[in-house]
Amino acid sequence: MKDVVRVAGGQGFWGDSLDAPRQQVEGGQVDYLMLDYLAEVTMSILQKQKERDSSMGYARDFVGAMESVLPAVCERDVKVIANAGGVNPPACAAAVRKLAESNGVSDKVRIAVVTGDDLLGRIDELLEAGHSLSNMETGDALASIRDQVLSANAYIGSSPIVEGLARGANVVITGRSTDTALTMAPFRYEFEWSDTDWNKLAAGIVAGHIIECGAQCSGGNCLIDWRSIPDLANVGYPIAEAHEDGTFVITKHDGTGGRVSVASVTEQLVYEMGDPHEYITPDVVADFTTIQLEQDGENRVRVHGIQGRPATDKLKVSIAYRAGFKAVGTLVYSWPEALDKAKLADTILRERLDRLGLHFDQILTEFVGATATHGSLANSSASVPDYPEVQLRFGVRGQDRRAVERFTREIAPLVLNGPPSVTGFAGGRPKVEEIVAYWPALIDKRVVQTKVELV
Amino acid sequence: MNIQLLDIAHARSGDKGDTANVGLIALRPEWYPILDRYVTAAAVTAHFAGGIDGPVERFDLPNLKALNFLLHGALDGGGTLSLKTDAQGKVFSTALLRMRIDVPDDEAVAAGMSARGAR
Numbered sequence: 294m295k296d297v298v299r300v301a302g303g304q305g306f307w308g309d310s311l312d313a314p315r316q317q318v319e320g321g322q323v324d325y326l327m328l329d330y331l332a333e334v335t336m337s338i339l340q341k342q343k344e345r346d347s348s349m350g351y352a353r354d355f356v357g358a359m360e361s362v363l364p365a366v367c368e369r370d371v372k373v374i375a376n377a378g379g380v381n382p383p384a385c386a387a388a389v390r391k392l393a394e395s396n397g398v399s400d401k402v403r404i405a406v407v408t409g410d411d412l413l414g415r416i417d418e419l420l421e422a423g424h425s426l427s428n429m430e431t432g433d434a435l436a437s438i439r440d441q442v443l444s445a446n447a448y449i450g451s452s453p454i455v456e457g458l459a460r461g462a463n464v465v466i467t468g469r470s471t472d473t474a475l476t477m478a479p480f481r482y483e484f485e486w487s488d489t490d491w492n493k494l495a496a497g498i499v500a501g502h503i504i505e506c507g508a509q510c511s512g513g514n515c516l517i518d519w520r521s522i523p524d525l526a527n528v529g530y531p532i533a534e535a536h537e538d539g540t541f542v543i544t545k546h547d548g549t550g551g552r553v554s555v556a557s558v559t560e561q562l563v564y565e566m567g568d569p570h571e572y573i574t575p576d577v578v579a580d581f582t583t584i585q586l587e588q589d590g591e592n593r594v595r596v597h598g599i600q601g602r603p604a605t606d607k608l609k610v611s612i613a614y615r616a617g618f619k620a621v622g623t624l625v626y627s628w629p630e631a632l633d634k635a636k637l638a639d640t641i642l643r644e645r646l647d648r649l650g651l652h653f654d655q656i657l658t659e660f661v662g663a664t665a666t667h668g669s670l671a672n673s674s675a676s677v678p679d680y681p682e683v684q685l686r687f688g689v690r691g692q693d694r695r696a697v698e699r700f701t702r703e704i705a706p707l708v709l710n711g712p713p714s715v716t717g718f719a720g721g722r723p724k725v726e727e728i729v730a731y732w733p734a735l736i737d738k739r740v741v742q743t744k745v746e747l748v
Numbered sequence: 749m750n751i752q753l754l755d756i757a758h759a760r761s762g763d764k765g766d767t768a769n770v771g772l773i774a775l776r777p778e779w780y781p782i783l784d785r786y787v788t789a790a791a792v793t794a795h796f797a798g799g800i801d802g803p804v805e806r807f808d809l810p811n812l813k814a815l816n817f818l819l820h821g822a823l824d825g826g827g828t829l830s831l832k833t834d835a836q837g838k839v840f841s842t843a844l845l846r847m848r849i850d851v852p853d854d855e856a857v858a859a860g861m862s863a864r865g866a867r
Contacts, residue, residue, distance in 0.1 A: 334828055430765050516841065517758040517775070556758065556773070559812050563771020565762035566816050569807050582809055598811075616829060657824060657831035665833045667843045668799045688831030731827050733765065 294537065295324070298483045300476050300500070301532045304328040304375075305507030307335055307352045313507065313530045314358040318365035320546030323532060325479045326362060328375035329472045329505050330355060336469060337613030337729040339379035340413070340444035350381030356388050359464070363393070366463055367401040374454060374475045378468045380413075380444055382406045386466050386748050405457025407467040409743035412445040412610060412736075419740065426610060426734040435734070441614040443729060447736060448609045450575030451497075452488070453743040454478035460747055469611060471574055473501030476533060484537040488576070495579035495601025496539035498572065503543055503561050503596075504531040510543060510561035511592075512551025517560065524550025529592075540597040542589055553592040575608055575738070577601040607735040616730035617654065618697040621688040622704035623661075625717030628681050632663050634712040635685040641711055642687060645703055653691040653700075661686050684717065690728065697725050749856040752848050756861065757783060759841035764818075766826035767802075768837030770844045773814040778859050780813040786849040792817055795847045817844070 301323040303314035307330040318326055330352035343350030355377030365371040378385040386406045393402035412419065416439070419426065426435040426445075435442075446469035455478050457465040467475075477497030480486065486493045503510050511531045512522045529549025535541035543558055545551060562581065566572075569581035578601060585598035626634040639658045646656075659665040661684035664672070672678075689700050701723045708715050753759075753772070756779045761770040772787060774780040789806040796804070802820025809816060823837055824830040834840070851861070 514760070516760065517773075559773050559814060560758065560760040560771070562812060563769070563773065563809070563814055563816055564760050565764060566769050566771055566807075567764060567818065569809050569816055582811055584811055586812070619831060621831060655825075655831060659833055661833060666839045667846065670795070670799070670843055670846050686833060690829070690831055728828050730829050731765070 294485070295483055297534050297536055298325070298480055299323045299532055299534050300325040300327050300479055300504070302327050302476070302504030302507055302530055304330060304358070305505065305509060306330065306332055307354060309507050311354065311357060315361035317530050318362045318371050320529070320549060323371060326371055326373045327475045327504065328355065328358060328373065328377060329475060330375065330377045331379065331469060331472070333611055333731045334613070334729060336380060336446055336611060337443045339381070340613065343381050348384050351379040351385035351388070352377040355385065356392055359389050360392055363396055363398060367398045370463070372458070372463045372479070374465045374479060376467045376470045376472070376475060378406065378466045380411060380446070380468060382408055382466050382468045383748070389464060389466070390748065402464060403462045404464045404466060404748050405460060405462030406746050406748055407449070407453040407457065407465065407470065407743055409741060410446045410449045410469040412447055412741070413442070416442065416445055419736070424736055424740065426612065426736065429733045429735060435612070435732070438614045438732065441616065443613045443615060445610060445612045447741045448575060448611065449741065449743055450474045451478035451481055453745045455482045456745045458482040460745065462747060472505040473498045473574055474576065476501030476504060477576065480535045489603070491577050491601035491603060492599060493539035494577040496541065496599040497535070498574050498577060498579045498601070499581070499584055499596065499599050500533040500535060500541050502572070503558060504533050506561060506564065507531070508551060509564065510558055511545050511553050512557060515552065515557045515560055517556045522552045526550065539599065540595065542593050542595050544593045553594055555586045555588055555594055558586055558594045573605060575604060577604050606738050608738050608741055610734040610736050612732035612734060613729050614732055616728040617690060617692045618694045618725055619688060619690040619728050620697050620701050620723040620725045621686060622701065622723040623687070623717065624685045624704065624707060624715050626683050626685065626712065627714040627716065629679055631680045631683040631714070632660060632677065634714060635660050635683045637712045638685050638707055639687065642703060642707065646700060649699065651696045651699055653689045653696065655690045657688045659686040660684070694725065701725060749851050749853050749861065750848055751851055751856065751861060752846065753787065754845040757845065759845055761837050761839065761841035763823055763826060763837040766821055766823050768819045768822040768840045770817045770819065770840050771814050772817065772844060773812065776860070777813050779861070780810065782851055782855070782859055782861070783815055784808065786851060787815060787847070789817070791849070792844065792847070795844070
């Protein structure tokens, strides 16, 4: 058994740095490269791509990432774990297989594919069997949106990844694995943690939570002392160095920018946090109020003391559904009295939409530069300043695509027939977007059977 | 002493559906009890009055010298439904840091605070 196992985080979401995966395997010693590609909305985007082309539906950036790390995988035994499979893990694996063949290393790349999380084709069967799949937040029955469902995936845990590693894979591709399982699984495999060793499993989950957003724990988006964080242009992505007892250190490669401190790690720990006493995952319920942090040298934070409890008998299901259309248009008004001009334009626009008989589920106006993000808090005590410029940002949302499209024709005319000193319309008409919304539900764990195949 | 949270804490925020979370972290460990005592769920509700639709919940993390606030109904529907610039609640953190609290002078001085915190 290894004394220490190093898992490097190389991707915080689909769209993160293309170079980070390679930098993580070339910047120093690591055992595993963990790549998280999936956000809640990503699954539905991938499902739309798969509908158009049955060989798609996975995070294509992953193939480029694999190409950049092939030497490390083939020559230095670095293993890769990624949820890049999206809604089509077998197609993702086939693309990686093809890449390995064209690079003449097919015999050195052993891919495990995890499936079974995709419930889209089973929804009616599940509903008939009495699984309500009602919305966890609103309690609404799935029937209200059944016809609009685009994708449905259970969040699955570490076990199938551990199985893939045990069967000799050096690349494990999953669909909707939890982000944290991608990090916990290699620790569980290497240190042979049992599936009831709650404290150690919880520690692996916490390590996963810290590194799953890439550089957001190592100096990126870090508020504290932000001006003094060195060399963000060359920011180091995080590495979790764990021991058998579940203690671990968060660090980054020498010679990289950014900062790993108790404060930077704490900022990431509280990111997207719910009830800290119960961070629920398919493998374990972790208690974030037990986490202890201490600085352990420059850019090293030691994490210990973590406690966990048995997992629940449910899995979370991420359902995506079509929820109408939206469009957002913007115009920029300049000094003097920029905010008043933008407010008048807003009033005029609303009246014109009304006269056109257009109805929307929602209209939202924001004044960017004045109140868009902090609302009235921004000007609560002082008088309103005469801003150099204010962006009018006007959004509509509704079920009728034609109404939303008609709205997009009403922005540009304001340049000539509305308040003065207006610019910033060069981008053309606003784009109409179909809204794919998120429906969280729970399901009995026993109905989700994952499968691991070596391909 | 009237103190702005910006001078004694840092923060990060994110989303879960239509709920924004703000983790508020003491800049010095000895300032955590001040946050604990004065940055109550009720005070945060009053701070965001008119800006959010739902209640505010608070959870305590003394181990991290941090408080976690859940601001329900803060994101105009949340996720892709929201028309807001900050649909994912990324900068509710700084909106909370605008908040001011009144701390009795003796208590503030004992915790090593000045009206400008550590700055």
